[in-house]
Amino acid sequence: MIYNIPYLAVVALVLIGLYALLFKRNLIKMVIGVTLIESGVNLFLITLGYRENSIAPIYTGSPGGIMSLPVPQALTLTSIVIGVAVLALMLSLVIHIYRHYGTLDVRKIRRLKE
Amino acid sequence: MNVPDYFIPLVVALPLLGAFLTPLVSRLSGKARNAFVVIVLGVNGILIGLLASDILTNGIRTYVFGATDLSLPVVRILFEVDAMSVFMALIAAILSFVGVLYSLSFMKEYSGLDKFYTLVLLMTAGMLGMMLTGDLFNFFVFLEITSIASCALIAFWTHKGESVEAAFKYIIISAIGALFILFAIALLYGQYNALNMAVLANSIQYTFLDKIALVILIAALAMKAGLVPMHMWLPDSYGSAPAPVTLILIGTTQASLYGAFRVIFTVYGGVFSDTAFASNVIGAFLVILALATMLIGVIMALRQSNLKRMIAYVAVAEIGYMVLGIGVRLNAALYNEVTQTVVWHPYTTTALQGSILHIMNDALTIGLLFLVAGSIYYATKKISVDQLGGLARKMKYTTVFFVIGLLAAAGMPPLNGFVSKLLIYESTYQLNPIIAIVAILASIMILAVFVKVFHAIFLGPEQESLKTVKEVPKPMLIAMGVIVCIILFFGLFPEFVITNIVEPATTAILNHTQYIGAVLGGV
Numbered sequence: 001m002i003y004n005i006p007y008l009a010v011v012a013l014v015l016i017g018l019y020a021l022l023f024k025r026n027l028i029k030m031v032i033g034v035t036l037i038e039s040g041v042n043l044f045l046i047t048l049g050y051r052e053n054s055i056a057p058i059y060t061g062s063p064g065g066i067m068s069l070p071v072p073q074a075l076t077l078t079s080i081v082i083g084v085a086v087l088a089l090m091l092s093l094v095i096h097i098y099r100h101y102g103t104l105d106v107r108k109i110r111r112l113k114e
Numbered sequence: 115m116n117v118p119d120y121f122i123p124l125v126v127a128l129p130l131l132g133a134f135l136t137p138l139v140s141r142l143s144g145k146a147r148n149a150f151v152v153i154v155l156g157v158n159g160i161l162i163g164l165l166a167s168d169i170l171t172n173g174i175r176t177y178v179f180g181a182t183d184l185s186l187p188v189v190r191i192l193f194e195v196d197a198m199s200v201f202m203a204l205i206a207a208i209l210s211f212v213g214v215l216y217s218l219s220f221m222k223e224y225s226g227l228d229k230f231y232t233l234v235l236l237m238t239a240g241m242l243g244m245m246l247t248g249d250l251f252n253f254f255v256f257l258e259i260t261s262i263a264s265c266a267l268i269a270f271w272t273h274k275g276e277s278v279e280a281a282f283k284y285i286i287i288s289a290i291g292a293l294f295i296l297f298a299i300a301l302l303y304g305q306y307n308a309l310n311m312a313v314l315a316n317s318i319q320y321t322f323l324d325k326i327a328l329v330i331l332i333a334a335l336a337m338k339a340g341l342v343p344m345h346m347w348l349p350d351s352y353g354s355a356p357a358p359v360t361l362i363l364i365g366t367t368q369a370s371l372y373g374a375f376r377v378i379f380t381v382y383g384g385v386f387s388d389t390a391f392a393s394n395v396i397g398a399f400l401v402i403l404a405l406a407t408m409l410i411g412v413i414m415a416l417r418q419s420n421l422k423r424m425i426a427y428v429a430v431a432e433i434g435y436m437v438l439g440i441g442v443r444l445n446a447a448l449y450n451e452v453t454q455t456v457v458w459h460p461y462t463t464t465a466l467q468g469s470i471l472h473i474m475n476d477a478l479t480i481g482l483l484f485l486v487a488g489s490i491y492y493a494t495k496k497i498s499v500d501q502l503g504g505l506a507r508k509m510k511y512t513t514v515f516f517v518i519g520l521l522a523a524a525g526m527p528p529l530n531g532f533v534s535k536l537l538i539y540e541s542t543y544q545l546n547p548i549i550a551i552v553a554i555l556a557s558i559m560i561l562a563v564f565v566k567v568f569h570a571i572f573l574g575p576e577q578e579s580l581k582t583v584k585e586v587p588k589p590m591l592i593a594m595g596v597i598v599c600i601i602l603f604f605g606l607f608p609e610f611v612i613t614n615i616v617e618p619a620t621t622a623i624l625n626h627t628q629y630i631g632a633v634l635g636g637v
Contacts, residue, residue, distance in 0.1 A: 030286065071189065075309075078251075090285050100275035101279075
């Protein structure tokens with residue numbers, strides 16, 4: 001059971017992020033929602049790579065025992081870097097939207113018709 | 115013709131390197147930068163052409179990063195190129211080259227062009243990477259590169275509130291789609307310890323988690339491709355971006371569609387050859403979504419008064435035709451009790467061929483229409499259909515290009531749209547006549563949309579405010595002319611195109627054992 005807690009945290013993070021995206025009207029809160037989903041996915045990747053009592057996979061001078069595969073960590077690092085780029089882009093767009101519309105409320109940002 | 119192995123990564127590396135050299139070259143002069151970008155994409159197009167001729171004659175090729183042979187293919191990143199990949203790469207090459215050629219005049223009066231061309235090259239590199247990679251995580255990375263670059267390009271006209279608004283919608287949709295794709299990749303990785311598509315395809319068991327991963331992948335990629343009901347971002351971003359950017363954006367949505375092809379027919383290819391039920395359910399779902407996409411796309415297009423948004427809704431409808439082939443192929447799978455294998459009717463292969471050819475045709479025709487819309491905007495600074503009229507006298511070539519584009523988009527013989535749509539009609543009819551009827555109806559409505567627009571924009575009396583309108587400059591005409599030449603070639607010699615490019619691509623995408631064998635060796 002105790003090992004399932006990270007997975008529950010993943011589900012919680014993704015659901016809170018989706019909730020923020022779907023029901024929040026403020027653009028900044030929507031951006032926070034996207035980053036919450038991203039954190040959830042990153043946590044999921046990291047949790048997959050975890051093995052109990054494992055060591056870092058450095059072969060020279062290894063004390064023996066289980067080594068954890070470094071691939072999930074590498075994936076997570078890449079994902080974090082991409083996430084930073086996306087976050088910066090989203091926030092800069094929010095700044096531009098605020099300049100044009102004078103508001104961050106999605107209900108008032110509707111120049112593009114249906 | 116045989117090409118050396120390093121051609122495969124070079125096709126992606128060249129635009130990537132060019133992207134970061136562009137700001138340096140533009141310190142020299144604007145002309146040097148324009149020439150540099152055109153040369154990079156031209157050379158890249160030639161490389162892709164050579165690679166395509168090699169793959170189409172000699173079959174599948176792989177390139178492993180950081181190794182000279184295929185040792186440890188499970189953990190290494192590799193590019194795997196088959197006929198389907200090069201088919202898509204050819205589309206990307208044509209679109210990016212024509213887009214840049216068009217931008218030379220179209221974007222001339224705007225500042226920040228070094229950034230514009232950097233982003234265009236980055237977008238091209240990302241798009242090509244998505245099409246050539248053989249690794250799911252790599253696919254995700256290239257998808258994000260493409261999304262970020264295209265989002266920045268949609269918002270390139272930051273002085274317009276609409277552009278920024280559309281870009282924000284696009285980045286939210288892209289970010290969510292990409293994160294869910296990553297989630298699905300993690301689900302697969304957690305079970306099979308592999309990210310390589312061939313290795314995954316070899317060991318996939320179709321467990322409960324695999325089903326979840328499949329649904330997430332299809333949904334996220336369909337969202338990125340603009341399938342109804344997840345199409346809301348597409349008219350906004352296509353309509354607000356500069357015309358050459360829209361042209362290349364078509365390529366990025368189709369790269370996502372290619373991802374869906376790859377996931378369904380390669381990674382889950384083994385599963386669908388063993389169980390008919392799974393593929394029937396997913397196929398039925400995709401057929402319904404595709405039909406809804408066609409109808410909603412054209413009905414919304416009829417209501418628009420903004421020319422670019424109208425074409426964007428037609429682009430949504432065209433996506434339906436491409437997905438229809440996948441849906442029909444999956445839905446028509448039959449389980450043979452005696453041999454205990456899944457069999458497909460030959461017409462399902464025809465349907466898939468029609469879809470794959472339609473990917474190319476859609477890129478060309480819808481791309482041409484967007485370029486014409488961009489030319490009209492360039493010449494008149496107006497985009498609403500109500501404010502335009504009588505342009506045929508002033509812009510002869512543009513008028514001819516628009517007529518060709520509208521006939522091709524509506525599937526009129528002897529243009530290219532007719533060939534792919536006929537393949538789709540005659541094959542889907544055998545699954546259920548209603549599918550073909552809806553598809554034909556949508557085509558007729560596309561014709562209605564464009565004939566109305568053609569009459570409003572190009573015919574009628576000359577308007578007072580449009581007295582000074584002149585034909586657009588030569589680079590824009592050449593860019594549109596290139597696409598028109600390809601459209602005419604595809605329309606007049608459909609046999610040549612189908613036997614030489616489309617049939618190998620269809621065979622390659624359906625033959626997942628060959629894809630696995632190229633990596634793992636003789637499985």
